[in-house]
């Protein structure tokens with residue numbers, strides 16, 4: 001059995017806590033490795049090393065820091081296939097989807113190559129007689145991030161690339177479900193020229209997370225995962241005086257207007273609802289057709305598309321549409337929620353129960369499900385399922401569809417399918433959701449914009465990546481300077497306005 005490690009001070013280090021978690025191959029159901037779960041003492045060691053290494057890294061000029069990012073991009077491209085395979089093997093997603101996971105992280109690294117420009121401060125010449133004011137953005141020191149299982153390459157890079165480009169040290173606590181790729185990324189950053197101790201990976205569970213939240217040296221915490229944990233980390237981190245941003249769960253609605261191109265909408269729903277087995281925070285999990293006629297036509301188009309989906313292991317390459325879910329517990333939770341849908345009266349029009357794949361009977365595969373005639377009080381509508389289950393809730397009017405998305409507690413992403421520019425514009429303006437697609441099913445912004453939901457999908461003031469990330473990982477210092485001519489005037493005791 002392979003025993004994974006932590007990555008501390010530039011080396012793979014065995015866990016010493018004596019606690020481990022199983023890492024599965026979701027396609028076969030086999031335990032393929034065990035990952036150490038750090039104790040607070042192991043976390044403290046990493047923090048001490050980071051605190052020692054960080055000042056010298058912050059003193060490296062931003063252009064040189066950016067060159068490490070440039071080299072890292074080259075290495076990510078070199079090792080793309082290796083990374084994608086390791087990712088698929090632990091997560092279960094298809095290889096092309098795994099390569100996309102790496103690619104979307106890589107694009108944030110590319111953005112961070114702009115650090116010299118992004119870190120430029122502000123300057124006011126002659127703010128008063130002989131007085132200049134300048135503001136600079138300085139690194140925070142030691143920063144940390146806690147990441148989910150569903151994007152084990154992209155989300156760590158969303159955090160550590162800007163943190164490190166800004167001159168911080170970063171401690172990553174990845175998901176214990178798929179920790180291998182984060183360890184590989186840390187190795188590649190050092191191969192790219194990053195000094196030891198600036199990026200460390202400490203594997204673990206709640207104990208390691210609490211050690212981060214309680215450590216007085218750690219200045220900021222980034223979190224992506226489920227909403228209950230996001231709320232816990234945001235509350236505890238903030239009350240311990242840290243800068244915290246937490247991104248939580250989702251229930252993303254797609255509104256399908258009567259004038260939409262329904263073939264296009266059905267194709268989009270199938271990709272956005274079932275891709276990565278629905279284990280995406282930007283997956284569309286609720287379809288809201290407007291009017292019964294639209295709904296009937298849409299369901300008619302969806303059924304054959306969903307029934308044709310190919311579900312299988314990542315080793316089948318491009319021949320599968322989606323793979324298994326991450327654990328047996330995730331599968332059981334999806335099955336439980338599907339049963340609540342049936343019990344509470346929704347109509348299961350594509351039934352993925354009892355899906356079996358020959359040769360992979362112990363894998364965590366879930367067949368595709370489609371519900372019609374669901375209502376807002378049902379668990380399949382109120383809760384995040386995080387599986388290949390699309391729930392249709394019919395609306396009588398555009399206003400009812402809009403209100404439905406607005407009333408839901410989550411506000412990560414949403415989309416509208418229509419040919420009507422006025423409806424699309426109204427929707428984009430009025431909706432209380434952070435990321436909006438107009439005839440685009442998964443509106444994940446590119447690296448140079450920012451990513452973040454509203455309502456119970458995000459806690460904190462700043463979004464991930466884009467310009468917000470450079471604000472999150474730095475603090476502003478403003479200097480007001482007066483040079484010798486002022487001193488010649490003698491002391492000044494009144495608090496004066498600039499004139």
Ligand code: NAD
Nearest residue numbers: 147148149174175205206209225226229247248249250281
């Ligand atoms: P999760 O909340 O179970 O775990 C996320 C991280 O928190 C992991 O590193 C885990 O070890 C840690 N953790 C788990 N339980 C903890 C506890 N009790 N105390 C402290 N830390 C704990 O989430 P997951 O299952 O890995 O990921 C799926 C969830 O993440 C979904 O809800 C999905 O919507 C969400 N997600 C959100 C975004 C976004 O940007 N909003 C992006 C990706 C995933």
